[in-house]
Each structure stands twice: as C-alpha cells, then as structure tokens.
Amino acid sequence: MIDVTNLTKHYGRHIAVDDLSFTVRPGVVTAFLGPNGAGKTTTMRMILGLDRPTAGRALVNGRPFEQHRAPLREIGALIDAKGTHPGRPARDHLSALAATTGISKRRVGKVLDLVGLSEVADRRSGGFSLGMGQRLGIASALLGDPHTVMLDEPVNGLDPEGVLWIRNLLKSLAAEGRTVLVSSHLMSEMALTAEHFIIVGRGRLIADMSGSELTAMTEPTSVRVRSPHARQLRDLLAGDATDIAIRGHDLFDVVGVDADEIGARARSANLQLQELTPARASLEDIFIDLTKDAVDYHGATDSTNSTHKLENPR
Template identity: 60%
Template sequence: MIEAHSLTKRYGERTAVDDLSFVVPPGIVTGFLGPNGAGKSTTMRMLLGLDAPTSGRAVVNGNSYAAHRAPLHEVGAMLEARSVHTGRSAYHHLLALAATTGISKRRVNEVIDLVGLRAVAKKRVGGFSLGMGQRLGIAGALLGDPATVILDEPVNGLDPEGILWIRNLLKKLAAEGRTVLVSSHLMSEMALTAEHLIVIGRGRLIADTSVADFIARAAGDVVRVRTDETEQLHGLLTGPDMSVTSPEPGVLQVTGLSSERIGRIAAEHGIALAELTPQQASLEEAFMELTRHAVEYQPPVDQLVGASGDGLAA
C-alpha cells in the first residue's frame, strides 16, 4: 500500500506539490494522472525517497522507502527507463542491480524472459530502441519481486503488441495482490488498464475515485433522444440545471435529466421515441474537462488555429 500524507514540495517560491494526500490500495491498478507540470514526477520521487518533502510524509508498505532493509523487494520503480549505463548489456545492467541486494542470477534471467529481452540480453543498452529501453526499465522494477510497483509512462515507445503486454502484466501484478501505481498520458490505455484514478493538477488533488465515477462526474446526465416530435418534447423538458439542444434534425441532446425521466415524460404525452441513449464521455474527455483549469500553459487559440479556423497555424 502507498500512502501520501499532506505531501508538500516547494522549490523556492514555487510549490510543485501542495498538501497532497491519497492512498493507493493493493489488488487493483491505480492510474496517476495530471497535466504536464501537475507534480506527478515530484510526487513519485518523494514516494521513493529521491526528493525530501518540504512537509508531509510518504509511506510505502508501512515505512518510508529509506526505512526498508531491502527496498528492491518492497518497491519496484521505473521513473526514467533510459537512466542506465549505455555501455553495459541488458543482462549486466540487471546483474549489477541484483548484486546490491543479493538477488540471484536466476531471477535476473527470469525477468529478462518476462519482459521479452532474451534475444538482446547480451547487447549494449546504448543501441536499444525506446521500446526495448522501456522493457529493460520494467525488468529492473520487477527484479526484486516487489509488493509495490510504481511505473512512470511504461508504455512510451511500445508497439501495439507491447502495449497489450504491459496492460496484461499490470493487471496480473494487481491480481496477485500487489500495489500498482502507473502514470501515463495515454488516456485510452488508462481506461483499459486502471480501475482507480488519482488525478492532480498544479500539485493539488483533483480526484481520487474509480474510473467509472471519474467519467460520470465529468459527463453529468447527458441523454441522446431521437423522435419525430422534437419540438413537442423539447417544450415538455423543463427543470432547474438542465438544457436541451438539437445537434441534428430529429435529435435532442438533454443534459440534467435521466433517461428514465425523459422516457416517462414522453410516454405520458404519447410521444414515440426511436432512441433514448445515455451518453458517456471517454476518459480523455473527462480528464480534459476536469483538469482544464489546472494546465500549466494553454496557448492562445489564434496560435493553434489558422485563419480559416479549420487547421493548425503554419
């Protein structure tokens, strides 16, 4: 289990992490999300004892990282996959890590096979592709068979087969009862991998919830209604905090009323409905909606859109 208690990190006058508290439970994959500059990397560094908090406390499996006698067996982490000696082979890189805490050569070979690097295990890391470097970083994180795994952007550089592999690996690790915290900018992948989300912006907690609840919180009640009697139905759909728009002929988009309530109103007035569909936002849409006030930098629209309004500016 990972616990952050009022974590704060300041660099001079700049606050990178601001009174951040959360718990990452074992047994599920937890996604750690936030815009660029949100404080994710700083938070993970504090969890691993690489940065000292200005105030607050980070605990992994009951102790601070530095207090564990064999930290590689407690916490496996990958924050920067390419932080390796480029002149070493993958095998000797992992062997050197293993030697620091008495991990056997057998385990080194096991993780090489686990991440699919057997064919290049004796090649120098400096010649590795980005995807191969990611696999090596993950192998290092799993070397001590840890109870807790922390990975920063693990699917960067992986092809579709590799992305599927890491998705299944993370779910397998969680199913074994481990604590799994994964940071990523790929919302579509997080939607398929994570069950729980911790979302931060400008160093502060925005959400600590399930994926489903996070999406529902952003989307609200939006229902697509298709009928030949849109004008009549539109006039019947009234109430506080609701709106009705018509994105296309014969279709209403209703916000603030449930599909059940809309259906009852239509039935009471004899209005036939061809479609009554609750709309669900994607994780990406929910993320953009709930973090739009927490982005570090947002360029003016005229820098993004050309004069015609339908393309990128040259």
C-alpha cells in the same frame, strides 16, 4: 500500499508539491494523472527517497522506503527509462542489480522473458529503441518481485502490441493483490487500464476517486436509443430534443432529453425499446475540465472550453 500524508516540496520559491495526501491501495491499478509540471514525478521521487520532502511523509507498506531491509522487494519503480549505462548489456544491467540486492540470477532470466527482451539480452542498452528501453526499465522494476509497483510514463515509446502488453501486465499485477501506481498522459489508455484515479494540478490534489465516481460527476452528453419503432420515437422526442442524430434504421442519438423521459414516453406509446444508453464524457474530457485551471501552458487550439460540465467538481 503507498501512503502520502501532507507531502510538500519547495524548490526555492517554487512549490512543486503542495500539502498532498492520498493512499494507493493494493488490488487495483491506480492512475496518477496531471498536466505537465503538476508534481507527479517529484511526488514519485519523494516516495522513493530520491528527493527529501520539505514537509510531510511518504510510506511504502508502512515504512519510509529507505527503512526497508530489502527495498526492491517492497517497491519496484520506473522513473527514468534512460537510467542505465549505455555500454552495458541488458542482462548485465539486471544481473548487477540482482547481485547488489540478493536476488537470484534465475530471476534475471525470468523478467527478461516477461518483458520480451530475452533475444536482445546481450545487446548493449545504448542501442535500444525507446520502447526497448522502457521494457528494460520495467524489468528492473519487477526484478525483486515487489509488493508495490510504481511506473512513471511506462507506455512512452511502446508500439500497439507493447501498449496492450503493459495494460495486461498492470492488470495482472493488481489481480495478484499488488499495489500498482502508474502515471501517463495517454488518457484513453488509462481509461482502459486503471480502476482508481488520483489527479493533481500544480502540486495539489484535484480528485481521488474510482473511474465510476469520475464518470458520475459529468452530465450525460446524449442518449443512444435502439428500437424497431425508431421513427415513431423520434417523432415523439422531436419537440424537446436539441439534437437527434440518426445512426441506423433502428438506432439514433438524442441530446436534450434524458433516458428516464425517453423510457417513459416509449412506455406510454407502447413502443418497444432495445437499447437506452446515456453517453458520458470520456476520461480525457473529464481530465481537461478538472485541470483546466492548473495548466501552465495553453496552446492556441486549447480545449479547455469543454462542453462536458462537471456536476460536482473538486
């Protein structure tokens, strides 16, 4: 478990992290999200004791990271995938880490297999691609078989097979009862991987909730209707719907009439329904709405004018 309490970090007049508090619990994958410059990496560095907080504290399994007798067995972290000596082979890099922390050499071979680097284990890491470097960083994080895993942008540089692999790996670690915290800018991937979401902006907490709670904050954007009586249903709804998009002979999407009302009208007209599914905003849409006031740099094609309005934004 990771406990962050009133964590604050100043760099001169710049406030990188501002009175931040949250808890990352075991058994679920927790996504740590925020725009560039939101304070995610700085927060992770303070959790690891790499940066000293201006105020507040961060505990890993009840203690500051540096107070654990065997830190790599408590938390494995990937902050910088390039943090290896380029002239050192992957196996030697992991063996050196193992030797300094009392981890067996057998564990080195096991994590190399786990991350798919066994065949290139004796190659110098300086010749690795970005994706291979990420895999080596993940191997380093898992070397101590830690209770807690914290990865900063682990999907960067991975090909589609690699993205699927890291998704399944994170889920399997959480299923074993470990604490898993992962940051990423790939919202579509986090929607598939994480169950809980911590969102920050300009160093402050914006949201700390489950995926279902996040989704429930948005109004349905449309309702998908499937029925053998699709034409009759469309006629019933035409007067009140703001838009009806036909997707097939028995399938259409409705905007402007909610699912309860559609169901009631179908029942009154004795028309069969096979599907009635409200569609909500994607995680990306929700993220943009929540963080639109915390983005420092807006491009000319800024998407902050999202139409997916939040019912109860924090």
